[in-house]
Amino acid sequence: MVTAREAREAAMDASKYVRYTPEQVEALERLYYECPKPSSLRRQQLVRECAVLANVDPKQIKVWFQNRRCREKQRKESGRLQSLNRKLTAMNKLLMEENDRLQKQVSHLVYENGYYRQQTHSAGLATTDTSCESVVTSGQQNLVAAPPPQPPPRDASPAGLMSIAEETLTEFLSKATGTAVEWVQMPGMKPGPDSIGIIAISHGCAGVAARACGLVGMEPAKVAEILKDWPLWLRDCRSMEVVNVLPAGSNGTIELLYMQLYAPTTLAPARDFWLMRYTSILDDGSLVVCERSLSSKQGGPSMPLVQPFIRGEMLPSGFLIRPSDGGGSVIHIVDHLDLEPWSVPEVVRPLYESSAIVAQKMSMAALRYLRQVAHEDTNSVITGWGRQPAALRALSQKLTRLGSSNSTNRSNSL
Amino acid sequence: MVTAREAREAAMDASKYVRYTPEQVEALERLYYECPKPSSLRRQQLVRECAVLANVDPKQIKVWFQNRRCREKQRKESGRLQSLNRKLTAMNKLLMEENDRLQKQVSHLVYENGYYRQQTHSAGLATTDTSCESVVTSGQQNLVAAPPPQPPPRDASPAGLMSIAEETLTEFLSKATGTAVEWVQMPGMKPGPDSIGIIAISHGCAGVAARACGLVGMEPAKVAEILKDWPLWLRDCRSMEVVNVLPAGSNGTIELLYMQLYAPTTLAPARDFWLMRYTSILDDGSLVVCERSLSSKQGGPSMPLVQPFIRGEMLPSGFLIRPSDGGGSVIHIVDHLDLEPWSVPEVVRPLYESSAIVAQKMSMAALRYLRQVAHEDTNSVITGWGRQPAALRALSQKLTRLGSSNSTNRSNSL
């Protein structure tokens, strides 16, 4: 058993247990990184080549690699379990929140339903149903909340913008986490263990809206950075330009954006948007990015139309990004648009009236892109994950320059 | 380093690495079980006392206990992580199913709501609202399904019972996992990580109903065994008697039960029930226990009234117990009763019309009891976990014997 131990250098004689020197460990680690499972031949070669390993028995090398593999395996398994645990816990939390929201929505609908049913009955008896509609309308919250009773000054002044921004934030949050919109199940989007998230689309509210919740293993700041860069993940985005940036409150930023979309068919002109974007941090550490159109209706400055485009309207929308316990983020996305379907021929109008399309093209595309980026480089170099879309973005910019005059200097949103 | 190895027996001489014999390991394990951290003194004592350890160096004993503690710690941590993982995965699945159900319910309600709204509007214009109610009623599924168009023979024959049993099964399942009842959130029962489960109560259906879903770390068969023994966990159960047992189909059993409840106040007489219980196994391995009242209305044999009692009716209810991947069970409970509130004074009538009380006293009590039993003896001896309720059951039987004549020989449901 105590054979071939004489090969070891002078200092140690019969003590079989020796710790390898830091240099030796370093060398072995380096070799392990190159090849964690060297052959018998390769091991002998190592002993000959590497000076610091000259005095080590090839058998010891073999054992060291075995132990090293074993350690890595154990650590990996433990890490895998822990990360899976964090993910599942976060998913659980998200699902419970969604459950809670759905429960509330059900309660509300059941209540409302009872009211309607009663109305229908009483309408058959007496004709006191003139108040019906108004009462119900005030009782339900399914439409976008009306502006506050005393609208603050609405101009392009910082105070005016701030007022609009805060209102947008409130409305977005109530759509994202509350029952401000009657969300219904996205057709074909069953919740599953490997599904992209929880997807819902609007029902019976003005415009078209979609909502998505999901998890992604990425820091909130990075998620926001990506999501704010529409051309990166929104295929239909032809260009986006940040016209103005101004600070708002503590940690808040208000931006004015101009964005152009591609037209889905040649039968209809493309849409463009003038948007206000408000980025801020909530008390609980969540990052919120919310947006809405700026139009003369809102009292803001009237933005000039750009010729081949039809001006679309974005109703309060945005992203809520909450840091998850496991290091990732919980993301809520709401996209609520009015694509002015009156302006397109009737045959293509469904394209402009479908919430499901918004869900597919915007909300889900955003989640999908984030997932892709997050999985693409798990733990490897963080830089360099914007490579593929770069070409696409260049094309987009080129097209933009050809098509209109104002979309050259992009913001440094990446 | 190679000291005190001479103490070892003849066979080995200078080889320092020796495995302990199975007898030695067994002895050490036994000692570890008694005291995992013996003092130096105690260890020397062990060497002297235990014959098989006579040849072992006390230093080796020390090392063995050290390593043993380390191993246990590692194993424990790994096991904890894995079990937590299984639990979270099962919870996730349950929540996703519940989410799906809620989504469907929302879609249905939104649709129905739209219909009512339209009706209300058209009622204001024309008076063609006579068809309204019937149309809506056929469109919704919120009431208990009507019996099939051609009712099979309904008598006490096996065929007749089997027909009732299958129908009961279908109705129970549609309440447990579908939208046969408009379930709404149980007041004050927010879904939480440590909540007992998902609790809902009925709205707008005949009688009072409650629904609970949850996980428990117990095999489905054991869960069914416990849940079928009402006196065990239902505080209000005064007695239960299995009158008849007959096999039904493959693996199925039909039982006829008589059950008495305590009256909640002295102002009202107590309720009793004649029930049919159908136990079977679904294709996916789920265990189902469903119940309903047998009454002359159902064509079954008319059961005699028992004097001080008012005969209550149990609408299709039961337990769906699905084995979970992690070894535990996913449980769905539906309790749907008609407690004949007309028969009690108006002051106590709310007690008989509240779904929330049913949820508290029955559905949640069942889950709570299971949880208690499952946590009480995690991995210890399985037998003996019916001890405490035994006294209660004896009391129940005593009371029953005093109160009525027919509830002596209990079935061997435990």
Added chain:
DNA sequence: TTCTAATAAGACGTAAGAAG
């Protein structure tokens, strides 16, 4: 070709040295 014994290599568990 197919079956079998010998050999080698790896995974796994564990005894014991070393560092904190």
Added chain:
DNA sequence: CTTCTTACGTCTTATTAGAA
């Protein structure tokens, strides 16, 4: 003492040479 590390025994599995 705990934690990490080295080293070794045992068991399983894959490969191969030799025999039926």
